[in-house]
Amino acid sequence: MKHVTGKSINLALSVRGRSSLKAVGLEDEVIVRHAIPMYARLIHDRDGSRRPIPYGKSDQCIFSVGRRFLNEVLLSAAEKHSNVNIHFNHKLVTCDPETGSMTFERYPSKEITTAQADLIVGCDGAFSAVRRQMLKRPRFNYSQTYIPHGYMELTIPATPDGQFAMEVNYLHIWPRDSFMMIALPNQDKTYTVTLFMPYENFEDLITPEKLLDFFFENFPDAIPLIGKKNLIEDYFRLKPSPLISVKCNPYHVGDKTVIMGDAAHAMVPFYGQGMNAGFEDCLIFDELLERENFQLARVLPEFTLYRTPDAEAICDLAMYNYVEMRHLVNSKSFLLRKKCDKFLNLIFADSWIPLYTMVTFSKKRYHLCVKNKKWQDKVINQTIWAVGVSASVVGLSVFAKLLHNHPHWLEAALESLNKFKLSMPLFHN
Numbered sequence: 001m002k003h004v005t006g007k008s009i010n011l012a013l014s015v016r017g018r019s020s021l022k023a024v025g026l027e028d029e030v031i032v033r034h035a036i037p038m039y040a041r042l043i044h045d046r047d048g049s050r051r052p053i054p055y056g057k058s059d060q061c062i063f064s065v066g067r068r069f070l071n072e073v074l075l076s077a078a079e080k081h082s083n084v085n086i087h088f089n090h091k092l093v094t095c096d097p098e099t100g101s102m103t104f105e106r107y108p109s110k111e112i113t114t115a116q117a118d119l120i121v122g123c124d125g126a127f128s129a130v131r132r133q134m135l136k137r138p139r140f141n142y143s144q145t146y147i148p149h150g151y152m153e154l155t156i157p158a159t160p161d162g163q164f165a166m167e168v169n170y171l172h173i174w175p176r177d178s179f180m181m182i183a184l185p186n187q188d189k190t191y192t193v194t195l196f197m198p199y200e201n202f203e204d205l206i207t208p209e210k211l212l213d214f215f216f217e218n219f220p221d222a223i224p225l226i227g228k229k230n231l232i233e234d235y236f237r238l239k240p241s242p243l244i245s246v247k248c249n250p251y252h253v254g255d256k257t258v259i260m261g262d263a264a265h266a267m268v269p270f271y272g273q274g275m276n277a278g279f280e281d282c283l284i285f286d287e288l289l290e291r292e293n294f295q296l297a298r299v300l301p302e303f304t305l306y307r308t309p310d311a312e313a314i315c316d317l318a319m320y321n322y323v324e325m326r327h328l329v330n331s332k333s334f335l336l337r338k339k340c341d342k343f344l345n346l347i348f349a350d351s352w353i354p355l356y357t358m359v360t361f362s363k364k365r366y367h368l369c370v371k372n373k374k375w376q377d378k379v380i381n382q383t384i385w386a387v388g389v390s391a392s393v394v395g396l397s398v399f400a401k402l403l404h405n406h407p408h409w410l411e412a413a414l415e416s417l418n419k420f421k422l423s424m425p426l427f428h429n
């Protein structure tokens, strides 16, 4: 698979994305025919040990799907509709979001062609050409953040006998402080490995020796899996891709233009929700079309109003995870975090659900996941505080009762304290 800079080779599909595929009758084709379920994380430690942490019940899994396969399935399904015309190799050069006029440059002829739309739906990614035109309009809010980390995709080939080189139904994670690496399985028995690292670290690894030393120190078990030759060739052939988070508002212009997916809310990949959020945009937009009887003048502003809090919440959660995960210096801290999550969920059952579980394995609106998490934290803190206070009260009353029943214990304690003070020159005033 040729690496296209900035486009990950495989993606994590979870329940939100599945629901959108189901709505267009493609869930089985993607899930049954192609996707590889990952029922747990497999945390790789520096010493080469691996520990699985299941996502939860057996039906709670995320799926690894290939971008190319997904594109092919979606395009094939779209072109089956007689009213769909697909024009490849047409780059949108500019558009007028208010009138729906569009100008394209054809590749490779560079011929300019125009078109007029009743509705422009801009799903053209984090560096959207449609959004660029919206940006020129008054009262269009926009913010973007490049994080110091970049990412590079490497490959773990299949074994000589054509099998997966690692355990297959896992999301492989190597948590290493500010370096993070993950691997998702592909249908061709390879793994796509994504190395997340500050650009300055990528820039430090300028020779094969430095690269191998770095991997030997941080990801020793990955060297034989990727292969030294492949690692060196891929690493120096590719360039790290930037990671950007984009928020903007509104997502529409009048009844003529709407943006969705990364064009509307690009997020850093540390929640594995980018594609799921974009697919969920489509489902929500479709439901609004039905509900408002295709009145675009109502549907578009409603889409902005409804979707903005959720899109911004998941952008914030992904950035929050980016910060959090860098403090998981090794697998033990990652494991501890997840064990705490599991313990609290066991103790507080349905009133305490790990945030990752709410986001990944439910369709609860993203902003309500955050709201619920804040409520959960408040309840936990209050519960722990109450347990702490009552334990102290109980402890003190037991202590007072003991002293009441054995007054000589207090005399003996005070006498030995005096002796200790006399023996310590520090206490002499």
Ligand SMILES: Cc1cnn(-c2ccc(OCc3ccccc3)c(C(=O)O)c2)c1-c1ccc(Cl)c(F)c1
Residues within 6 Å of the ligand: 012, 041, 062, 171, 173, 180, 181, 182, 196, 269, 270, 271, 272, 273, 321, 324, 325, 328, 334, 337, 338, 356
């Ligand atoms: C592609 C994909 C799909 N889901 N996730 C994901 C993300 C976060 C997770 O935990 C957050 C957390 C763990 C421990 C402490 C705080 C937060 C978990 C998990 O719990 O398994 C899984 C990723 C992913 C993407 C990039 C990196 Cl670097 C990564 F490690 C995983």
